[in-house]
Amino acid sequence: MMCRTGQDPGEPDGIEDLAAADAAFTALLEDSAEELYEQAPCGYLSTLMDGTIAKINTTLLDWLGLSREQVVGRMRFTDLLTVGGKLYHETHFAPLLRMTGEINEIALAIKATGGRRLPVLVTSRVKTSADGEPMLIRTTVFDARDRRSYETELLRARQGAEEAREAAEEARRRAEADRERLQEALEVLQQSLLPSTLPAVPGLEAASYYHTASPDLLGGDFYDLFPLNGTRWAFFLGDVCGKGPKAAAVTSLTRHTLRAAALHDSDPVTVLTTLNTVLNERYTSGDTRYCTAVFGVLHPQGDTCTVQVASGGHPSVLIQRADGTAEFLPTPGGMLIGVLPQAQFTPARTVLHPGDTLLLYTDGLTEARIGPERELYGEDALRTFTTTQNPAGPQALVTALTELLAGFGQGLDDDTALLALGIPSPPTNTASEDRTCIR
Template identity: 75%
Template sequence: MMCRTDQAPEPGDEYEVDATDAMFTSLLEDSAEELYEQAPCGYLSTLMDGTIAKANATLLEWLGLERSRVVGRMRFTDLLTVGGRLYHETHFAPLLRMTGEVSGIALDLKAAGKQRIPVLVTSKVKTSQDGEPLLIRTTVFDARDRRAYEQELLRGRQAAEEAARQAKAAREQAEADRERLQEALAALQQSLLPSQLPAVPGLEASSYYHTASPDLLGGDFYDLFPLDADRWGFFLGDVCGKGPQAAAVTSLTRYTLRATALHDADPVTVLTTLNTVLHERYASGDTRYCTAIFGVLEPADGHISVHLASGGHPSALVQRADGSAHYLPTPGGLLIGVLPDAPFAAARTRLLPGDTLLLYTDGLTEARTGPDRELYGDDALQTFTSAQPPAGPQALITALTGLLASFGDGLDDDTALLALGVPAPTPTTVSDNLA
């Protein structure tokens, strides 16, 4: 409160004036030397050779040293750790001599008991009126809290880097395990299929297997094998499900079909035996079944007789030499292994030169196509086959392989293809006749 000199003080004014005077008196008594000694940071002054000429109480308290041991007896570098002295001599001191001031340099002081005190140091050279350097004034700020924070950040960063390293190692291990699993599954899958189709006199054969996922065993299968000197057996089918269980059913199915056909090759008899084996094997547990076509090829003069039967499998498709294509109906055949007694539908046809019999699993016709993801379907397959030149089984399988690739992610099931045909006669030329 301000008091005017042209009137007497009002009651209470004297107290406020007295309190203000007392405060200023207290401030005057708090001398500059006392402020220097008790400052919240460390102060010291050194001669140009580094000898400590003055140090405040704050710094001495941090160091745990008596003033008499420091002032005039130690150099500034004696207060530093080995690393700090090296940095001071190579960077700090040269920079100070060149610029006359160094600010915010991180160093470590060596306190009593070998304790390290991280600090930030600012030094400035005091010069005389004619520019001659007289002494160095240094301010030391305690950086222990900052160092602790930096160390915590460093620990956090190291922990994050370690976690990232472990995650990367885990991903690499998982990828390596997945590759090994895929290799094992591929080898097992190949063991369930013939390594190559046998050569049959008067017959051309071709096959293809599309694996929808390298991480899962498929249940599609096919085979072509001799029954005797004049006949050949063939089959193609699809076991329900995927994985090891499906692979076990596939192995049992292939073995049963081949073994049964060597005793009685009648297609209906072969499928009936397979139905009995699967039903008895899996009736008391996890029900397993399959679809299949089994047939017999019997070469004759100029053609091949085909006798086949189907158990719940898509009908075989015949591409004729004239370019037409039609299904070989096998209505009424039930899934194999579901019922103890199941009927199976049989059919017969003849393959003439240029004709091809195509067997396939439902991965082909159940592929999703177009923007509406509609099933590809039997009609589309018949139309596609009719549009292909009747150039034999290998040409048809090549065309169908391209069709499967065009489905992209719409093809989400394994697909097996088996094509059997009679080669068309090679056209003769005038030069051949002359020869």
């Protein structure tokens, strides 16, 4: 006997292994198609064109709990169906099969062993002769219980998802309603921290504007204008550190303190000193609260108005003159209000003439971010902008600044308050200008 190279003569020859494989393959070939048909995992049956069952496999018989003798030649396919399945077969399944010659996976139900109702998926095809005449119908029946379970679970999951979506939508609606109520409450509270309207000052014009950076947070900017006596008026504008309810509490305390202090002694430095004492004594437990502010007194006299101001850590007041120029009223060295027991505040004085406007503002304006580099807008840009505006009075200047703020978009991320006070320009007599000389 010849051996492979390196093969031990005592080992079986490879030919014997091949023979064993051939034997296994032969056994597979002997597994007839009929056996495969009978033991298939799904039901098979063939019927004549009138529905009489001519052939049925063992799998389907086991599902039905019937013998082959009970079924073949004795029953029709519709006899295997439940009442509902039979009705659907007669009204839809059979007519459609006659028209198309083929139907795939139609859901029906058969009468299974023990009187159970077995959901199935039925696929039928009409076999025709060589000349095209229909001969018989071959039908495959699949047990749909697993699929039904899957569909039921899928439906349950879909219903659960829909319920979750509806619950989320309801929660969103509630949250939106709560947010709207909160915004309404915050708006009312914010308005309570600002004058609803500015009083009319004889011989003067006043205008204001307030921009809220976030409708969900109370801002800390504030302003006011009120009479001291028959000839003098007090005004202030400031910015409390922080936002929210705590800042609002400080704002409320600040406004009332400034008003009360001004009625006792209207000297601007004295008023700010009183406010500093109140804030410093009130917030000494670690929760330091402070603000910046400008306080001033107006004393109209004839066609002019004397203005006395003092500043505590606040941006300088800007004056737009009737000749179109703009200048800051310097108040250097003014300290933050409420940080230290003793604070220094810087007074300043000026006179307004017809056409002049005094502008107070919070740092939301000058610290807005502009341009692709998001640079600070700054005081120089504000003064330049003011010089480009026609000196038409406080309302005209505030309107122009409001449009400027709107143009900052997302760059305006802080609350901003504006208060403008001035003497209107005398009306221009245009009669002589319109007079035409006729020669």
